[in-house]
Amino acid sequence: MSVTMSDKQSQNGQFHEDELVTFQAELEKELGLSQEKKEQWFDPVPRQFLAKDRASTTILFGGLTMAHDYLVEGALSGLGYKVKHLDCPDTESLRFGKEFGNRGQCNPTYFTVGNLIKYLHHLRDVEGKSKEEIVSNYLFVTSGSCGPCRFGTYVTEYRKALRDAGFDGFRVLLFQQQSGLKQATGGDSALKLDSSFFISFLKAVLLGDILNALGYRIRPYEVVPGSTDAALERCKRMLYDALSRRKYLMPVLWKCQKELQAVRVDRTRVKPKVSIIGEFWAMTTEGDGNYQLQRFLENEGAEVDVQSVTAWILYLIWEGRYDTMKRMYLREADSGRYGLKGKNPVMRLRLLKLADRVIRVWFQTYAHALGLYGYHLPDMDEIARVAHRHYNNHLRGGEGHMEVGKLILNVAKRKANMTVSVKPFGCMPSSGVSDGVQSLITEKYPDAIFLPIETTGDGAINVYSRVQMMLFKAKQAAQKEFDEALAKKGVTVEQLRHLSGRAKIVRPLHASRHVVACTAANLVYDIRGFGNVFSFRRSKQEMEGAH
Secondary structure (H helix, E strand, O other): OOOOHHHHHHHHHHHHHHHHHHHHHHHHHHHHHOOOOOOOOOOOOOOOOHHHHHOOOOOEEEOOOOOHHHHHHHHOOOOOOOOEOOOOOOOHHHHHHHHHHOOOHHHHHHHHHHHHHHHHHHHOOOOOHHHHHHHHHHEEEEEOOOOOOHHHHHHHHHHHHHHOOOOOOOOEEEEOOOOOEEEEOOOOOOOOOOHHHHHHHHHHHHHHHHHHHHHHHHHHEEOOOOHHHHHHHHHHHHHHHHHHHOOOOOHHHHHHHHHHHOOOOOOOOOOEEEEEEHHHHHHOOOHHOOHHHHHHHHHOOEEEEEEOOOHHHHHHHHHHHHHHHHHHHOEEEEEEEOOOOOOOOOHHHHHHHHHHHHHHHHHHHHHHHHHOOOOOOHHHHHHHHHHHOOOOOOOOOOOOOOHHHHHHHHHHOOOOOEEEEEEEEHHHHHHHHHHHHHHHHHHHOOOOEEEEEEEEOHHHHHHHHHHHHHHHHHHHHHHHHHHHHHHOOOOHHHHHHHHHHOOOOOOOOOOOOOOOOOOOHHHHHHOOOHHHHHHHHHHHHHHHHHH
């Protein structure tokens, strides 16, 4: 049988291909790259936290505000755990983080990882504990995340830095925001994630949010400097005691309200309201991680509006509702880990809606008992609706669409005179929103005073300078709101101050109805039925002058 020219070419081509494969295999073997069995890299948990270790093990944690961390410690102590919250990360924590962490990490990673290493160094070098004692008797709990964020790799960064710092084997357990506490280990776990655990944790979060909201509402207008912080410290100690002893909270909340009610305030001072939004850790921390931005703004004459952790929990619930509604008609093809195949999506939606309602009612119950009136948790459906025109609700990196929706509502509903978006340097999700989408929002809403700032741990002077320049515009906007309110009510500043010294509106826990962003302007609008007082006072003075 004769062989055609095409058959010869095909055979030669196959011969050359076999030669290349053989050459590649020999080269890989020579370079040590050949592997008979390739496995995906896996980050093992060094040791478990078993029930037998519970009495001797101290759980370290941190990362929220100082009030939250302190109250969570009290709540978990009440469940029988040995717990300790770490101090707020500072520049020394940043130094430790950069020394032992990977290059190119975001700001929160360096601060939080370094803060843990700094504390372990204190245990070893100051308290004299051995490395073995520290590894055996302490562990750290941190949170994880999904999406295009290095936050999801925090736990690996902790373990790498701890190993390089000389604490190899130190346990770092991961708290997944969507899935509860995941240790990736079996056995008899000492962490009992039952209803008591989550209820105690949620109580501490709600109370921390309420105390923070009260502090930022009262402190800018206090007559005696430091009186608000002193009252808040007394409240935190009382609540810590109640949580650690698992006492009924309502009597303690009423006592706290009396403590705060004793603070003297003067809300006739015109101050711009500045809303801080952005990446979760950067906008939440109260230390050097965001240049102590909250206190800096207050010292510069602003009233600060901070975001609550409760709002983040409501956002996670909203995510569950949104995804369920989008996927509930694809159940047969939705058989993944979080799929709906074989599940009842209607019941899931009802449970999520119930969870949202319970948290809101619970929050308002505690808020009213503590004296936080006129405070409303954000409507997640409304935020998603106004943001969706500019940012897809399916995008979940960072705060997702919330940063866009918050800025729009701050301007459209006159909730804030100025909005500051805080993000770590190089934060991909937040930078894409702050530097990209928000520029379009500010074009469509020209009244918006918006400032995105990046935190790196240094460069505070540059950040403060930029904030001060934009704050000048915000002060002008607040003054304009105040002057317009005086003109509409026909009241002078002197009359307002005279009246506010006698009326109920001088009370520190009083909340004027919302009309504009500036609190002093809302105070003017809140004067209802006092116009006759002013006209009567003027008439009496005129009559006395005639006599």
